[in-house]
């Protein structure tokens with residue numbers, strides 16, 4: 356793992372517990388509030404060991420949404436493809452892609468502890484630490500057949516401007532796949548509108564063309580739902596929606 360920034364001193368201790376409940380998971384999501392991306396990745400450092408457990412408890416389906424969309428449109432030989440997994444976290448996306456035949460992964464994340472989990476999967480040939488939006492995407496231009504980012508395009512996480520760096524990292528004719536949730540409980544921050552505007556602008560500039568779009572009403576359970584209200588709400592209110600976007604980079 357190449358490390359360009361170290362920040363393991365966490366201000367946000369999350370208790371490790373092998374018998375975590377949905378309540379614990381919700382409490383962890385709700386304590387991740389700072390608008391500062393540096394604080395957010397420090398939060399992930401402290402959350403890392405419970406990350407997958409808590410996300411499973413909240414029925415997190417974002418990696419499936421993105422990987423299914425990509426695989427439905429992808430027609431090459433997956434074993435020959437080089438994948439850049441941006442905000443790779445613990446390696447959930449690569450674990451799913453391996454089941455579909457992909458073999459070559461490079462991962463980037465701002466959290467050292469999450470990268471350590473990704474390293475434990477043994478699936479990544481290269482892992483890099485970088486706080487995106489502040490530091491440049493540590494990836495060679497025009498190198499990757501597939502660039503994928505799941506669960507990190509959000510206010511306080513990876514800024515919209517990084518989407519251009521994702522496109523730059525893809526090979527001509529390569530795919531960029533992005534999945535994100537609509538966090539209903541949070542104040543409206545305009546992130547989704549800004550993102551979709553940027554995607555469209557890049558299309559108008561001839562950088563890429565849309566290759567697929569998939570929406571779901573059940574991206575994950577709404578982590579910001581009041582813990583006391585969870586049992587009372589209708590199933591459709593219990594989940595947040597989400598979207599996966601797939602773009603094909605121009606071949607010239």
Ligand SMILES: C[S@@+](CC[C@H](N)C(=O)[O-])C[C@H]1O[C@@H](n2cnc3c(N)ncnc32)[C@H](O)[C@@H]1O
Pocket residue numbers: 392395396399417418441442443444445446447448463464465466469485486487488504505506507511512513514
């Ligand atoms: C919800 S997790 C998603 C992880 C993985 N893609 C998945 O779907 O399981 C968000 C990840 O984004 C990373 N992240 C958030 N903001 C970031 C930033 N500005 N730069 C780099 N990584 C960031 C966090 O450290 C965390 O690992």
